[in-house]
Amino acid sequence: MPKVGEHAVVCGASMAGLLAARVLTDHYDRVTVVERDVLTDEAVARKGVPQGCQPHALLARCAQILDELFPGYLDELVEAGAHRWDDGDLSKFDISFAGRCSNGTCAAGCSRCPG
Known part of the structure; x- marks a missing residue:
């Protein structure tokens, strides 16, 4: 390019x-x-990121783009303790009215803080 x-x-x-x-x-x-x-190499709270310790989720398309830009990124997140789930399984949470469906895509969730 x-x-x-x-x-x-x-x-x-x-x-x-x-x-x-x-x-x-x-x-x-x-x-x-x-x-x-x-910035450090450690997973620590930052003053400029007050929401850093809240749970974060990468929905399927975002996770796919991140893994394309940074090959192996999702695997590193999982190794560090992040959870992966089928994006269609979000309907298992009590916030869905549409029923359960599986679309074969993967999402990930984690916090920026240790622990």
Whole structure:
């Protein structure tokens, strides 16, 4: 893919910021992510992400895109304790009125915090 520029800057290391940075690497020679919080290799709470310890879910299409951009990402999430389920199985939760269906796609859920 042809490059459109030398340097791109992304403000924020949120999921959106990191995904934007990943896509920009296909179009720029260099990508810099600027983040005000100190980032570590550990799963720790961040001041700028107060919702970080809440459960998070990657629905099927998001999980598929993440695994295409970062091969092995979902396997790493599962190894770190995330749960995978068939996306159609969400109807098992008491919030569905449509009944149970299986569509053969996979979703994942986890928290950003240890524990």
